[in-house]
Amino acid sequence: MALSKRLSLIGSMVRSGSRVCDVGTDHGYLPAFLYKSGKCESVCATDIKEKPLLSARKNLAAAGAEGVELYLCDGLDKITREMADTVIIAGMGGEVISGIIARADFLRDNTVTLILQPTTSADKLREFLAANGFAVLCEKAISENGKLYSVIQCAFCETRYPIDGVRKYIGFIKPDYEDGRAYIEKQYRIIEKRVEELENAGMNDYRQREDKETLAKLKKLLGEGEKNGV
Numbered sequence: 490m491a492l493s494k495r496l497s498l499i500g501s502m503v504r505s506g507s508r509v510c511d512v513g514t515d516h517g518y519l520p521a522f523l524y525k526s527g528k529c530e531s532v533c534a535t536d537i538k539e540k541p542l543l544s545a546r547k548n549l550a551a552a553g554a555e556g557v558e559l560y561l562c563d564g565l566d567k568i569t570r571e572m573a574d575t576v577i578i579a580g581m582g583g584e585v586i587s588g589i590i591a592r593a594d595f596l597r598d599n600t601v602t603l604i605l606q607p608t609t610s611a612d613k614l615r616e617f618l619a620a621n622g623f624a625v626l627c628e629k630a631i632s633e634n635g636k637l638y639s640v641i642q643c644a645f646c647e648t649r650y651p652i653d654g655v656r657k658y659i660g661f662i663k664p665d666y667e668d669g670r671a672y673i674e675k676q677y678r679i680i681e682k683r684v685e686e687l688e689n690a691g692m693n694d695y696r697q698r699e700d701k702e703t704l705a706k707l708k709k710l711l712g713e714g715e716k717n718g719v
């Protein structure tokens with residue numbers, strides 16, 4: 490079964506022998522793939538709506554992956570630590586993902602891995618992770634259908650940490666591959682536009698100074714990538 494580039498990247502961050510829960514599964518393609526791959530000890534999935542779960546059930550049956558347990562619930566409300574040591578939350582806004590994590594106490598355990606893929610507000614999600622003691626283990630950018638996404642693998646480490654503008658807007662994405670560079674360039678353009686608009690409106694406050702600092706750091710990062718032939 491072929492997965493999209495985005496779902497493949499998410500799947501590649503799942504370790505062998507994991508007990509996986511895919512939150513907000515919708516079509517169920519990822520749990521079907523993970524189940525069929527044989528690399529997971531168990532696979533389950535949730536969705537807050539009945540209709541997506543019906544489509545997941547159909548796709549799982551077509552793929553011969555009926556062993557994937559499906560749960561109708563908000564976030565991880567019906568899932569326990571015994572059922573999952575790897576939680577995937579993909580294809581939702583960064584604030585929705587933060588809310589799901591905040592409500593699930595069992596995620597505050599350094600033996601649980603989270604794999605997150607926000608569709609919007611990735612900056613808000615990165616701030617939430619830092620403020621709540623989730624350390625980023627790996628972060629990669631991926632393009633799909635003309636859009637760029639970040640996929641973040643993280644785990645609870647208890648220690649809260651501050652993040653600057655670079656970590657907030659690009660996380661740990663590096664410019665040494667095409668999608669990584671494109672992601673950083675896109676964030677650069679967004680911040681640059683915001684600075685220009687505020688300047689044109691005659692505003693000059695600490696937020697612009699922070700944005701300008703971030704722009705300088707991103708420019709350096711992109712320049713270094715170029716020097717290294719990226």
Ligand SMILES: C[S@@+](CC[C@H](N)C(=O)[O-])C[C@H]1O[C@@H](n2cnc3c(N)ncnc32)[C@H](O)[C@@H]1O
Nearest residue numbers: 512513514515536537538541562563564579580
């Ligand atoms: C755009 S789809 C993403 C599907 C899949 N995860 C992916 O990345 O391709 C979002 C799905 O998340 C579900 N969803 C939204 N909020 C949720 C929540 N709080 N708990 C569980 N599922 C939720 C929606 O019903 C929908 O099926």
